[in-house]
Amino acid sequence: MLQLNIKNETSKLKAVVLGTAKSNGGVPKVEDCYDPKSVQHVIAGTYPKEKDMILEMEAVEKVLKKYNVEVFRPKVIENYNQIFARDIAFVIDDKFIKANILPDRDQEIEAINHVIAQIDSNKIIKLPEECHVEGGDVMPWNDYIFVGTYSGKDYSEHITARTNIDAVITLQEIFPEKTVKSFELRKDNTNPKENALHLDCCFQPIGKNKAIIHKNGFLIEKEYQWLVNFFGKENIFEITKEEMYHMNSNVFSISEDVIISEKNFTRLNTWLRENGFTVEEVPYAEIAKQEGLLRCSTMPLIRE
Template identity: 60%
Template sequence: MIDIYVNDETSELKAVILGTAQQLGGEPTVEEAYDPKSIEHIKNGTYPTEEVVHKEIEAFAAVLKKHNVEVYRPEVLEDCNQIFSRDIGFVIEDKFVRPRILKDRKDEIIGIQYILDQIPEANKLEVPEGGRVEGGDVMPWHDHIFVGYSKEEDFKKYVVSRTNEEGVEFLKSSFPNKKVMAFELKKSDIDPKENALHLDCCFQPIGTDKAIVYKGGFKNVEDYEFLVNFFGKENIFEITKDEMYHMNSNVFSISEKVIVSEQNFTRLNTWLEEQGFTVERIPYSETAKMEGLLRCSTLPIKRVKK
């Protein structure tokens, strides 16, 4: 059996599911893509190759193993993009939540079924019919759960709306001991610079009391202001629209002191080191062209209990 526990984004990581870039199925057509950044790179002829993305994700795996993290990988499915394991499940406390995700991605869960089979049934939850949640929108943070979502009008309008009000209500009812704070995100199916695909595309807690935030990713300024007040303005690293586009908020914490970051995030990485973090820099800019980065590629299943 696999022991699972996650209660925040930064406690020392013990076990994680890291996606795989094998058998991606070649470059999708514009019609097959379901986010504006992928579409942009397909149209521009700059969509990443399987070879280069595989190298990037294996560099990530090497850093995780260097820090003694147990790394699980999905079983490879033919012609299936399995890089972004964050969205196909998530752990809160000792529960593995199997969400309802975009129908184009429903097969991805098959690749991690062998892991799910080792988790006791009592420790599994499934989002009910009608609810939609993706892991990129869900962040456990001690006695809070931060969630990015879209109200019904936007959820019906945009393909990039991935978590709905029913999904938020499911989290509230499933974790009544948590304060679920839900933030409406700004969405666009056509402009990647105006689209927060998931909450982790515009916000992420780091360390014990800090966060990376992009103000323009939130539909309501009050939600941004809540986070600034929650963490304290002096503890917030504000990213620009261009930095959001390159996914600067989508770094990944191995612990409260160690953060894996893209090597080209110069301004962010400098600030992180000034704050006392160890920054593990790796190449991940090609993977980012699919509108996902380091947090998106990981599904943490065990962090140290605090």
């Protein structure tokens, strides 16, 4: 049995699900895309090729194994995008919470049944239907759970709005001893530079007390300010709109000292090293074209 344990984003990683790019389904039609960035690349003819994405994910698996992390992969579903394992479920403490994601993506969870079978069934939680949530919006941080959301009246018109207030309330009910803190994110169906698809597209805690953040990803300035005060201005790496577009906040922590990052994130990687982090650089620019990066394609199960 897997003894699930996730208290935060950065404790030493022991076991993780890493998505797969095999049999990815080729280039989608514009109307079948889930986010504005994919649309951009489909139209431009620069949508990522399966073979390139497979190589990128293999590079990540190699780094994870170098640090003795147990890596689970989904079963391959023919012609289906299974890269973003983070969206389909997430672990907080010892509970495995199945996300209610876009209906088109229902089969993704079935592809990890071989992993779910190793989890105590009493620890598996299926949220009520009215709770929309994806793992990219949920960040356990010790006594807190940070959640990205969107509560605008036009929620249903935004394919980019993935987590609603019902989910925030339900998470608070499941974890009464934690403080669930929600953040309204900026949503835009057409302009990827004005769209924070998930909380991890504009914010992520790293190390013991540091964070990467993009101010414009937050709709409400005082919520952004709360995070700056919480981590302390001197501990924050502020990314630009261009860096957010390239997913600079979507790195992945193997431990408090080791971070997997994209090799083109020059400014960020330099800052991380100056602040004592070991940076494991991988190529991930092709996968980034689908508005997801390293955190999006991993689902941590056990941290120390």
